[in-house]
Amino acid sequence: MANDVFGLDIGRSFIKVVEVKVSGKKKILSAAANAPTPAGGIQTDAPMEMKKVSEAIKAVVRSSGVKGNKCNVSIVESQVVTRLIQMPNLTDKELSSAINWEADQYIPLPLKDVNLQYQVVSKPALGKSGMMDVLLVAAPKRIVEKYVKLVRDSDLNLSAMETESSSLARALTTPSDLPAVIVSLGAASCELVLVKGGNVLFTRSVSTGGYALTRAVMAEFNMGQVQAEQYKHTYGVLPDQLGGKVANVLKPLLEVVVLEILKALEYSRNHLQGTVFSRIIVCGGGAYLPGLSEYLTTRTSLEVSLGDPWLNFEKEGVILKIPGQGSFYSVATGLAQRV
Ligand SMILES: Nc1ncnc2c1ncn2[C@@H]1O[C@H](COP(=O)(O)OP(=O)(O)OP(=O)(O)O)[C@@H](O)[C@H]1O
Ligand SMILES: [Mg+2]
Structure with a gap:
């Protein structure tokens, strides 16, 4: 079955598109393409510049041969605040009502101006006392809206948006792997991500x-x-x-x-x-x-080691045409595999 959502990584030097087909336990790289990002990229606020970026996205999506027009997009890490916090062991319902009050102490932005997401990373075993770990992710609404507009102007449908660190953790680690420090060296910045059991615990741009x-x-x-x-x-x-x-x-x-x-x-x-x-x-x-x-x-x-998100992919089709390039496509591959 082809995952009908592809990954779109709007990097500051290259736009990347990846589509992954999953058939039982087999993963097949069904599309991968890239193109230089017009100057400024997502950093710009000028409408004319943004138009160039959306035109470039349209062209790379077309050339990639992806099937649909639904995509997952990553938000540049430096714009997002990610914090791991400890909280008393709460039920899901209790947590959802307590989280905003708790987040207010850790997020250095007014909560009304951010999209706040959270994820329980670990909980004490049943019947045991202790604290639980919760990962807070706050993305400024202004930035989120910019991506939403860019995707719409590129004639695409946005399925989900997530931080680059989440995409990287999914692309390069599995829950049973040893803890790892992911060091993602892009053009404008370098992202450090501590990952354990498939979960992001810490990020730094x-x-x-x-x-x-x-x-x-x-x-x-x-x-x-x-x-x-x-x-x-x-x-x-x-x-x-x-x-x-x-x-x-x-x-x-x-x-x-x-x-x-x-x-x-x-x-x-x-x-x-x-x-x-x-x-x-x-x-x-x-x-x-x-x-x-x-x-x-x-x-x-x-x-x-050099990260390869295609390590366990079938060695057929597109992957054979671009050997060794997986690392460059890490974020886009993680996005394409989001379910
Ligand atoms: N063989 C190489 N040796 C050194 N640097 C390289 C090599 N190939 C590519 N690069 C560098 O990688 C960078 C582009 O990487 P990448 O596409 O991951 O960045 P990006 O996603 O566009 O940027 P950002 O993540 O900062 O928005 C460029 O700065 C380029 O010079
Ligand atoms: Mg990048």
Whole structure:
């Protein structure tokens, strides 16, 4: 059966579309396509610019060959507030009436201006006392409305909207996996997501992305953007390439990400009842930076792997045409698998 809803990830450098067909236990990648995001992307407020983005979405959806026009969309993580809170062990009904009052203490925005969602992450076993963990997700209504309009202007029907962290957790982990730190390196930012048992426990958005890395190379070697991108893609942070000159330019920027990973691990030790995070999954376009995994391993002492949301997919059709690109499509694949 084809999932009749496809995933649409409106990244700040690339728009991605993914459709997944599920047949029994088999998952088949039935469509995947991408196109550059017109300048500004979702960041812009100018109607003319937004029109360019919706035209680009229409074109990539058309070229992808997806069947329907219903889509799930992700909200850029830096615009969303996500907090894990502890509450007394309540019934669903009690929780739904208590949550707004509780959320007010944790969400740094007026509740009337946000769409608030919550999810019980863990509860004490039946008959046991203790607190339960609840994940709060607050998205500003202004941002939500922008996505709703963009999807409508792209002649699509919006099925659901969720944070990038939820899409990534679904795409790259299963409930039985060991806890993991997902590091998603996009163009404008880097998202850190702590995931345990398939649940998001913590998120952090760092404003170091692929753009910043390219700009640093442009400035250091006095070259244009296209050539700087090539340098970045070819030499990355490999110490033995070009005498380590490119690596030395990129490392100080990646250190910002490393420090945030270390802080997230510190948070997990203090607030997540000693959950041990022993592995990092890198994804997003920036995850292909040569030498990145080795660099993060050295700096964090965790095991690092490249995330592949298509790992357990059938090796047939579309997937054979774009080998190794799963990481780039992680958010869109997670969205396509939302049920
Ligand atoms: N081989 C590579 N080495 C290094 N960087 C790469 C490579 N391939 C792609 N990138 C970088 O990945 C970035 C694009 O990744 P991606 O499509 O995940 O970002 P995005 O989703 O559009 O951005 P954001 O998530 O910040 O909105 C670009 O900055 C690009 O330079
Ligand atoms: Mg992205």
